[in-house]
Amino acid sequence: MNDHKNEGREAPVGVGVIGFGMASRIFHLPAIAAVPELRLAAIVQRQGDEARAAYPQAKLVRSVDELLADPDIQLVVIATPNDSHFSLAEKSLLSNKHTVVDKPFTIHLHEAERLAALSRERNTLLTVFQNRRYDGDFLTVRDLVSKGTLGRLVRYEAYYDRFRPEVRKRWREQAGEGTGILYDLGPHIIDQALELFGLPESVDARIFREREGAQTDDAFEIALRYPDLRVQLGANMLAAAQRPRFYLRGSQGTFVKYGVDPQEAELLAGNHYASANWGEEKEDAWGTVFSVPTGDKAIHQKIATQRGDYRAYYRDVANAVRAKKDAPVTPEHGVRTMRVIELALASNRENREIQWR
Structure with a gap:
């Protein structure tokens, strides 16, 4: 206490x-x-x-x-x-x-x-x-972006995939305002992208119900457009084979990271910050930088995932x-994430890309 x-x-x-x-x-x-x-x-x-x-x-x-x-x-x-x-x-x-x-x-x-x-x-x-924002993989990505490790970034992808083929009887998966995967997982990866790159020029989104008996959306794809960068965000509940959690491509290399931050699994298991190495990811889950320093010869380098900590x-x-x-995380940060969600809903409804302003 x-x-x-x-x-x-x-x-x-x-x-x-x-x-x-x-x-x-x-x-x-x-x-x-x-x-x-x-x-x-x-x-x-x-x-x-x-x-x-x-x-x-x-x-x-x-x-x-x-x-x-x-x-x-x-x-x-x-x-x-x-x-x-x-x-x-x-x-x-x-x-x-x-x-x-x-x-x-x-x-x-x-x-x-x-x-x-x-x-x-x-x-x-x-x-x-x-x-x-306090996931170790995102902290690692933010560090790579801020240091320019990959050179001029041209592509950023972030996915939050799960394999839950059965629709469960919980409010998040039932029909109603604010339910569905866009409101559940969307704010995480939208906020991370906006934190890295700021406001986009436009939003283009498609929102789906993929599972049999789905009462609300259970998959989405959102494209954020920037002058020299394409951002692709997505999530679904039918990913038996998951996409990379993060995929970044730049003029000097590519970063690929699979798997999710280990903290949620530890918390679900009841391990409430008891470990001295809390948030530390095992080496076999680290992401890899693929770089091409000379010619077409690629160098692969494992990048240690920074330690995440939700207590922070x-x-x-x-x-x-x-x-x-x-x-x-300011109220204005919350507003901008809600703006992306609103534009994503409108883009899906109207089947078109929508400008930010």
């Missing part, structure tokens, strides 16, 4: 978490509990006592209003179904609470813009849980609350 009575140290930020579903149990709560700068103060679980059993240091409350009325809570984390993100975030900000919203930020662009404006008006921190997101949030500054 975090001790907020340590002399000579700034008291940790009191955190209240709304929701005790998978996102909360697997991603948010373990990271919050593992960050000394934060103190898990309360969890909203409307029914059942599992939250109290898992986190006895936190108060179990039954309503959002009770959580927001608690003066001991400075930071509210919203880890609920997508269609509740906007209303809960708005309510939190109007209660003058710093706020973390799980991805997707909202369902509609105008909702994201409203929250960003409200955060500015209230001078209150608002951030989106884009934890995949919450450390950054805690430091931003204390310093009264923006978190690394």
